[in-house]
Amino acid sequence: MTLEPLLEINDLCLEYRQNDLVIPVLDRVNLSLAPGKTLGLIGESGCGKTSLAMAVMGLAKSARITGDIRFNGVELTGLKEKELAKFRWNRIALVFQNSQEVFNPVITVGEQVAETLIRHLGLNRAVASQQTASLFKQAGLEPVWQNAYAHQLSGGMRQRVLIAMAVACSPDLLIVDEPFTALDPAAASAMADLIVTLQQHLGFAMILISHAMPAIARMTENIVTLYAGQVIEAGPTQAVLADPCHPYTRGLINACPEFYGYKDLWGIAGTPPSPGSVSGCPFCPRCVQHGPNCSTRRPPLVEAGKSRQVACHKGGITTVLEARGLEKTFDLNGTAVKAVHQADITIKFGEVVALVGPSGSGKSTLAHLLVALEIPDKGRVIFQGTPLTDNRATSCMNGMQLVFQDPTQAVSPRLTVLEAVREPLDIMGWKTQQDRDEKALAALPLVHLSRDTGFLNQPCHALSGGQRQRVSVARALVTDPVLLIADEITAMLDPSAQAHLLRMLKGLQHKQGFSMLFISHDIHLTRKIADRAYVLDQGKIVAKGAGYEVFESTDPSEITFKIQRRV
Ligand code: SF4
Structure with missing residues (x-):
């Protein structure tokens, strides 16, 4: 009633x-x-x-x-x-x-x-x-x-x-x-x-x-998010907290230390405008998924599912990549080995999603299916609303990029640093040589690499493991990806280099707003940055949810056990 x-x-x-x-x-x-x-x-x-x-x-x-x-x-x-x-x-x-x-x-x-x-x-x-x-x-x-x-x-x-x-x-x-x-x-x-x-x-x-989200979660039936004097989201509390529609509400939840006790907290990039000072969506200057209408037209508060409302021209946080029912079986000398089984994954704009699981659980195969390096036996991958059938999404600007565990896999050791970073742009024939050089040079400080001529001309085989991995990340960033898939990129680094790379990557993601799928067997490292997580075991997704649910679920040892017993 x-x-x-x-x-x-x-x-x-x-x-x-x-x-x-x-x-x-x-x-x-x-x-x-x-x-x-x-x-x-x-x-x-x-x-x-x-x-x-x-x-x-x-x-x-x-x-x-x-x-x-x-x-x-x-x-x-x-x-x-x-x-x-x-x-x-x-x-x-x-x-x-x-x-x-x-x-x-x-x-x-x-x-x-x-x-x-x-x-x-x-x-x-x-x-x-x-x-x-x-x-x-x-x-x-x-x-x-x-x-x-x-x-x-x-x-x-x-x-x-x-x-x-x-x-x-x-x-x-x-x-x-x-x-x-x-x-x-x-x-x-x-x-x-x-x-x-x-x-x-x-x-x-x-x-x-x-501001106390746990109290809001415990004491309220419904929730209203106010931003710059406007209601931008409303709905039942549990539904909003579990799956916020508006990127601002998500930012508030992700910055909550009581939910993410173990995570490095970053807050929402930028500051709110004064109410009434913007004519379009007030969140536009801070929004990672803003579009052409956003700065000129105010989005009305509209229905967004059962008892929910959101003020966003895109109907709320949009999906970058969606994989449904992915299956992959390899034939190893006549033996069929199921590497990925019925895998569903969703990655939304501006979020860091972790894919964790022990070595051999199918993580890299799944990553290869997501970027169409492998063709699935069954199921499909939809990237930015378009079914993926070839490598188009990884060989264009504003697409998706995969950074491999072993940088030597992706970067020719004979290329100089500048050539290696510029190479993806060269392959796609982006603009002029000068534009490509400038783009590559702009990417180097982002990953804390020098732009000195001597360093730019060094062949990649002369770099340390950490430097090579940074070159790999810079190669991905020159294409301004909307989705970065980082496959065990810290696995070959010492703990200090791991920490530096992880903070650098999260800092870039926070500043530039791209989505990231962070693949790792290291649950301790992963939970420092993951907003949401999937756990893969023997090719199957066995757990998923918000980072605080998956990593601090009723039986976290189960996740750790699943991972540790096979590492
Ligand atoms: S997509 Fe546009 S309308 Fe929606 S929150 Fe972002 S800036 Fe506002």
């Missing part, structure tokens, strides 16, 4: 004006919340989350607001202050971001809670005082703390007082703004427990504004 919304926001715009200066904050925001349900509001600082809360509370008094905020069927925008005051705290309450400044420093915190009861429920002081003691208990505080001043309380205790104050009048809607900020993990967990218990007991609907 679908519940009538308690809160419905339509086309909400909010801006501040200072003299002739207009500062837009919220831009055509739509959302709804049913009674008793919880909505998570996520986004980087400055995206408009707190302004939205203030608008719903009727506290954004100096702002110019257009659009609708309907609460229980009553339109709140345009109400006179006297009418609004009937809703504020009685029906809609806000737990402010924890700060000493929220409190009056010269009045005890108990008196401040009691004042709320006196003013909004009309209680006399004696009853309000009794009620305050009860609220303190509900919030997990001994009533004796009523007599304290705000500066005498810890951050966690002040947060509890703010919650006691907000639920004092039994509101139908509670907005909680960053309740876990500045709390240590134990205090944050206790705070989440308290809010959940109070909600179960009092039955209010809740908007939870938080």
Whole structure:
């Protein structure tokens, strides 16, 4: 049964004006919340989350607001202050971001809670005082703390007082703004427990504004992502966290240390624009898959699957490569050896996908099938929407490139460094010789190789293993690939060279935004960079999912075991 919304926001715009200066904050925001349900509001600082809360509370008094905020069927925008005051705290309450400044420093915190009861429920002081003691208990505080001043309380205790104050009048809607900020993990967990218990007991609907993704995952049914004052994604929390549609939401999730405790975190490249400062998609300057329309037309928020919405001209994160039902059997002296069996793989724009498995599990064969170096017995590979039947995707600009485990396999030892890096462009006859030289020279510093004439003229056989592998990566990068497949490229390097190469590769991927399939038997190395992962064993994909699910699944030793027992 679908519940009538308690809160419905339509086309909400909010801006501040200072003299002739207009500062837009919220831009055509739509959302709804049913009674008793919880909505998570996520986004980087400055995206408009707190302004939205203030608008719903009727506290954004100096702002110019257009659009609708309907609460229980009553339109709140345009109400006179006297009418609004009937809703504020009685029906809609806000737990402010924890700060000493929220409190009056010269009045005890108990008196401040009691004042709320006196003013909004009309209680006399004696009853309000009794009620305050009860609220303190509900919030997990001994009533004796009523007599304290705000500066005498810890951050966690002040947060509890703010919650006691907000639920004092039994509101139908509670907005909680960053309740876990500045709390240590134990205090944050206790705070989440308290809010959940109070909600179960009092039955209010809740908007939870938080950067804490695990709390959002635990406490909310639905999620809304705000970016530069606009809603860019909305949907059921579990579905959004497991498979975000918008590249920005994915970036927020991938930067979450609680999910990816072992991974090097990189954050989202670039910074958000000021709301209203761009005419097209506000995420365009940071988006790895932006297209021609993106900088000029704002994408509308449209349906993107069951109960999901996304604002993206491409319908959300697009798929770069998709392999379905790949099969490959080799005939070894009359013996049929199944190298790859029913393999399905999807790689999306801008993500790092790991393919892990023991030596001989079929990883390299699968990589060769993906780039059409081998033809599958069954199944198909689709690259950028086109079925792959030959090597066209690997011999063009903006295609895909495979970097081999052994650089001597790919690079002729007789070529000089410059010739080796330039060779893919020479083969495809890209532009002029001078353009090709310039492109090759530009790729060398990306992989931390010198552009000195002496080094450029060195034959590749005179390079160290690490240098040769960097030349291989530079050869791939000169073609500006949208997908890089790195097949055990660190396997022949010492640990220090491995670490340097891995960080360099991830740094390039982060900056340039290409997708990467990182193939390795080394689970410890792989999980430093993988957003998602597939585990291959005896030619079959035996596990897949987000990096944190696969590498920290219920039985991670199973993955390690599968790999170690055959290495
Ligand atoms: S593809 Fe375009 S519309 Fe979609 S998020 Fe990227 S820049 Fe925005």
